[in-house]
Structure formats: structure tokens, C-alpha cells
Amino acid sequence: MTTEIKTVVELTTARLLLRPLQTGDAEDLYNYRSDRNINRYQGWIPESLEEAERFIMERVSPVINVNGTWFQFAVVLKATGKIIGDIGLHFFDNENRQVELGCTLAGYYQGKGYAAEALSQVISYLFSTLDKHRLIAVIDPENLRSINLFERLGFRREAHFRKCRNLNGTWVDDMVFALLREETTLVRDND
């Protein structure tokens, strides 16, 4: 029997709902993504609400698991229904067995365990339901909160590229962290 993979995906955790980011979320996205201090390691910082709308319409795939695209989960706090951040999934591998992950939380919601809670569920879904082989995160070596987050989730440091990316006119380093399916307990049986 073949298992049909749903293209509209919702995941839940104890405190969070993860659902596809939609154009109606542009204002929330703009509010936390436009904070230049919190997002200083990010390649994309929206200058306006219109730019946030265009980002969702033009750069985010409406369906998950399409090779060569980014899909974006909105991270919603169940208790309030408010969007507190997003998780990006880049399906970058020709065989579609590898995914790059990125996570952003609004400043007020950092330091409360929400990112690890959301990502654990996403990682479990990617390995168990979408049968991925390897996940990566590409992180600026100065972004210690992000490094701590991915190392807590079991990712290994794999590579350090020197001055490989031009971030707003400055050449910055990137580190690659990776997690193989066989390295984690976040794989559910019988899925």
C-alpha cells in the first residue's frame, strides 16, 4: 500500500500549531522579520509590508516537499492564536531526500523553548512521513542562539566556509550543521 503524502500539512505540539504560511500572515511576518537587530544574521529583512507580501506570494511554495523550493511553516501559539515565528524548509536535493532548515522567532518569544519544540516536530515529520535522509542548517558562526538550538536538536558541525556569503556588503562565514536519519531518535516507527 502506498502512503499518500498530504500537500497541506498541519503539525501540532503541546504549545504550538504549525501550518503553511499564507499571504494573510504578511503583517505578522513583517512585524518580527523587519527587526534588524534580531534578524542581523538573516539574508532577507523586509523593508515594507508589501515586500513581506511579495515574499510569501513569490518565494514560498504553497505546497510542501517540492524539489527546488522553499516551504514556510507559520509557528502559531495555541493559547493565543498568534504567529510567533516561522520555519523554512528548503527542498534542495535532486533526489529530494535532503532538506535545509531555518527558524525565526519574534524577539519576545525567544528563550522559551518554542523553536526546539517546533523543530523537533518538523524533523520527526521530515524523517518519518517524508522519508528524508539528511537535514542541514546553514548558520553564521556568530549566531550562537541558532548554533545552540541546532546542536540541542542533535545536529553535528560539518563544515566552516570562510567569507563565502555577501551579507549586505560584507563577506561573512557560514557553518553547516547536519543530522542524518540514523543519528536521531526523532524518527517515529509505523508512520
Ligand SMILES: CC(C)(COP(=O)(O)OP(=O)(O)OC[C@H]1O[C@@H](n2cnc3c(N)ncnc32)[C@H](O)[C@@H]1OP(=O)(O)O)[C@@H](O)C(=O)NCCC(=O)NCCS
Ligand atoms: C535561532 C532562534 C530561533 C533560537 O531561538 P531560542 O529561543 O534560542 O530557542 P528555543 O525556542 O528552543 O529556546 C531555548 C531557550 O529557552 C529556554 N527555555 C525556557 N523555557 C523552556 C521550555 N519550556 N522548554 C525548553 N526550553 C526552554 C532554554 O533554556 C533556552 O534558553 P538559553 O537560550 O538561555 O539556553 C532565535 O534566536 C531567532 O529567531 N533568531 C533570529 C533569526 C535567526 O537568526 N535564525 C537562524 C537562521 S538558521
